[in-house]
């Protein structure tokens with residue numbers, strides 16, 4: 142039976158979809174059968190960052206309305222063990238109930254090792270729908286105060302659900318800023334939020350560029366390495382964290398910090 146993990150944040154635009162897509166690729170590269178579900182009904186993003194949007198024939202709404210079998214809606218990434226269930230774009234968000242969503246996930250949970258669920262921003266019905274069918278949650282935040290505040294609210298809400306674990310990923314960390322004391326480190330943020338830190342992902346232009354090209358996570362980069370560590374942590378139930386500041390320590394690090402000028 143699959144481990145069902147929801148990625149959520151409260152605030153939008155913090156990197157949930159980007160991290161989920163890369164995490165799916167990393168887990169599949171380690172031989173795991175992975176299904177990524179785009180729970181952001183009405184706004185399809187995951188198929189776009191994965192470069193799969195032109196292949197969508199059936200989506201989640203077709204599955205729920207019994208217009209197709211769920212297997213017909215699953216898109217496979219390049220003959221790998223990674224699959225995507227696309228969201229229903231241009232569809233009324235309210236029409237997919239938490240119960241229907243859970244039943245749909247139940248139909249395929251025996252086929253996969255991991256089911257990653259992309260949660261919409263906010264804490265309304267879409268949040269409840271995505272969280273209530275998961276057994277683990279990962280809260281994604283950036284080091285910015287508004288995102289941290291929303292993560293705090295979401296963590297409080299998640300604690301009222303029956304989840305086996307609630308872990309934290311800090312995204313878009315600037316190693317040079319942290320080294321100079323201009324940005325809180327991932328572990329400091331985790332301490333404030335009183336949640337176990339399962340990953341720190343550096344600010345990385347590769348995410349912006351490759352998500353636009355629909356080739357997220359397919360290229361080696363610092364963010365890809367950090368997300369690979371999150372995949373290992375998920376598999377092993379460990380908490381090794383990517384060292385975002387490493388490049389900015391020591392002699393060469395001092396030069397890099399001087400060149401960045403901040």
Ligand SMILES: Nc1ncnc2c1ncn2[C@@H]1O[C@H](COP(=O)(O)OP(=O)(O)O)[C@@H](O)[C@H]1O
Pocket residue numbers: 150152153154155156157158159160186312313314342343344345346348349350352364
């Ligand atoms: N670590 C990162 N470094 C640079 N840009 C990032 C990073 N993570 C996400 N982004 C960018 O931030 C934007 C929002 O990311 P997205 O994954 O869509 O967030 P969400 O799903 O939480 O709304 C996208 O343009 C994405 O490319």
Ligand SMILES: [Mg+2]
Pocket residue numbers: 157158159181186259
């Ligand atoms: Mg998103």
